[in-house]
Amino acid sequence: MSGLFSLQLVWSAIKAAATFGVWVTIFLVCIFGWFALDLPDADQAFQATRRPTVTILASDGSVFATRGDLYGLPFHLRDLPVALPNAVISTEDRRFRSHFGIDPFGIVRAAWANIKAGRIVQGGSTLTQQAAKNLFLTPEQSYKRKIQEIILAFWMERKFTKDQILTIYLNRVYFGAGTYGVDAAARRYFGKSITEVTTYEAALLAGLLKAPSRYNPIASPIAAAKRTRQVLLNMVAAGYLTDAEVNAIIRRPIRRYRPPAVNGRYFADWVLQRLGDYVTVGKHDLVVRTTLDPGLQRVAERYLSGGLSNSGKIVKAGQGALVTMTRDGAVQALVGGRSHAESPFNRATQATRQPGSAFKPFVYLAALEAGYKPSSPVDDLPIEIDGWKPRNFNGRYRGRISLSEALAISSNAAAARIGQEIGFGKIASVAARLGVPGNISPRPSLTLGTHDMSLIDLTAAYAPFANGGTAAWPFGILQIENDRGVVLFNRVGSGLGRVVDAEDAASMSHMLSGVIKNGTGRAAALARPAAGKTGTSQNHRDAWFIGYTADLITGVWVGNDNGAPMEKVTGGGLPAHIWRNFMSDAHAGMRARELAGIDGARPIRLRNSAHTQKKPLAKRDENDFVEQFLGFLSSLN
Known part of the structure; x- marks a missing residue:
């Protein structure tokens, strides 16, 4: 009897275990079935799913990013x-x-x-x-x-x-x-x-x-x-x-592989940020052909890094940036900081700073369009405008001087007086026409460069001076094609045409060349014709040099990310030295050429621009008036 009872117990246990196993199996099947309902499609999964690759080519066709x-x-x-x-x-x-x-x-x-x-x-x-x-x-x-x-x-x-x-x-x-x-x-x-x-x-x-x-x-x-x-x-x-x-x-000795030095990472970042302006970045790989010159890029990185590592340490200049472009705005080298690995923030394109006196060329162009000439007199004397009292950098004043001399020595008093006479709104309008972005407030301090802007925009705004009067917006993309070889974008044309009268552009080059010959930019002198302007913001927080030759326009900025003052650094110091070193190397082996509109003869006067005005006689230089009067007397004899 006990044996039969034991068999019944075993059989009951087996049935219970089997029942439990069946329910566990059903439960697992349901669970697995439930999770299997939204499994991805296997056929689609075997196709490579990845972010599209963007290959960036330099102007010589080499891949640099x-x-x-x-x-x-x-x-x-x-x-x-x-x-x-x-x-x-x-x-x-x-x-x-x-x-x-x-x-x-x-x-x-x-x-x-x-x-x-x-x-x-x-x-x-x-x-x-x-x-x-x-x-x-x-x-x-x-x-x-x-x-x-x-x-x-x-x-x-x-x-x-x-x-x-x-x-x-x-x-x-x-x-x-x-x-x-x-x-x-x-x-x-x-x-x-x-x-x-x-x-x-x-x-x-x-x-x-x-x-x-x-x-x-x-x-x-x-x-x-x-x-x-x-x-x-x-x-x-x-x-x-x-x-x-x-x-x-x-x-065995292990050969450590060192990847080729990657130049142009700031340039690549800038190009990628602008890619969406030209094409829709979808699932296809893209090939982007750019204006980057690998040789110039290496030179730019070397001289900016060298300048900051040597003199920069002494004068507490922690960062810098350099941009160089052709006269039509094609950016050939761009360095947004001393090390992309340490800081990818692009100080050439993303940072906006006060350009200081590097803004003054727009003031003097506005004066030329209002009737002044490079030899016209202006008072370099203390001035007060609605309680604002601008002072010259060195605290000294020269009295009555010419516009050319005032720009060469970067007189703050003269620039403010010009703005007061021709109107600050006129200066804001001229700056905007040449490509200075943003809402430019026509306040008196605008004459001394208190409008924040980036290095690349300021450098491009000098293009009309360098090329004879044509606007040139900075660009780096020449062509975009997809992985099938279909061209999605091909650059044609540049800028908005003429924005400065040819004679005024030539006059500006005359005056800006004086900055380098005998003014605040003497440290930037090259063994070829060049023109440019220094700039220093308040308390030496920013120092700039923007200049050009017949071939290239280059801008340099140095400062600190936190806005800390440097040790008496001006645009005519460290930035001018970096600019000169870079430009000397960049022009090696190139024939020296005169600046646009300057060929030893008086520039041809063109008056087709809608942006120019007839100059009133009251603003003409006194010497011109005397010459005309003597000529008139001679005609009577």
Whole structure:
């Protein structure tokens, strides 16, 4: 009787267990079915999903920058060095060849290690799970994503061979620095194809998978070396290498790859910011052809960095910027700071500062258009305008001087007096016409450059002086095409045509050349005709030099990001020296040419511009009046 009772108990337990198992199975099927409902489309997932790559070309066709995700050439497992998959398997998933998509032993091992450490130190995902995650899922950390990852891992194990899964994984996994796949990583970190990597380099790549940024061999070579050694030891533990082989590998001298110096990163940032103005950046890769001159860019970076590192330290000038462009506004070099790696903020295009006396050319152009001439007299004497009392920089006044002399010595009193006589609104209008952006307030202090603006805009606003009167907005993009070779944008024309009378432009060049010959810009003198203007803001917070030759227009700014005053730095000091050094090098081997409209003869007077006015006789120079009167008397004889 007891035996029958025992059988009944066993049978009841079996039925209960079976019932429980059925319900658990139903529950798991429902759970997996529920999470499988919104799994991504497998066919679409195998198509590379990435940010479009923008390749930026210099004017000579060379590539100097790329942005977006970088994928290398796809390689089958059989074409890769055998050390690479061995290094990955021994470090990431040692039972890859035997498990069915998930590794229960690996999960238990990782859980125990995490419990002992009191934090997450190991992961239990197999290579199949990682491949599924990379192909189909987002980086989101959730139970739902984890369950979907397991479902997809099962599906991949049924659909593909182990070699195929490993091939998919190695061609799609992220290796840091914007690279996806082993070939892209090999080219970024070693400068060669994945088929050429050594066992040590294969171990280094495998080590990156845990933390690509932390073990980046270029940024963190010591951490990368330690991680690589650990991967090599893992390969010994997995039976892929012997201790003797690892010791031989480690003893070999390691050639550290140094990527080619990247110039023009500030320029590339500026171009990318403007890309949306010309095309819609969609899913296709783009090739952008630009105006950048690689040689000039290297020279610009060298002289700006050198100037700030040497003299800049002494005078407490922590930052600087340099822009150079052709007379039609094509930017050929742009440096937005001393180091893009330390600070990508672009001080040439994003920072707006008071230009100080570098704004005065617009004041003097307004005077020329109002009837003055370079030889017209103006009083360099103390002046008060509605309680505002501008002082000359050196505190000295010269009395009555010519406009040319007033601009050369950068007289504040003379500039303010000109503004009072011709109207501050006239000056604001002239500045806006030449390309000075923003709401220019026609206040008296405008004559001394209190309107904030960027270096690139101020440099471009000098273009009409340099080219004989034509507006030139700064540009860097020549052509944009997609990955199919279809041209999406092609630059034609530039600027808004003539904005300054040709004679007035020539007169401005005459006066601005005097700044360099015998004025505040003498430190910028070149062995060829040049013109320019110094600028210093209040308390020496900003120092500028903007100048040009017959070939290039270049602007230099130095200062500090926090607006801290420098040690008596003026536009005629450090900025002028940087400008001269750069321009001397930039013009090496070029024939010296006279400035536009200046050829030794009196410039031809053109009066076709709607922006010019007939000059009243009251403003003409006294010498001209005497010459005309004597001529009249001669005609009577």
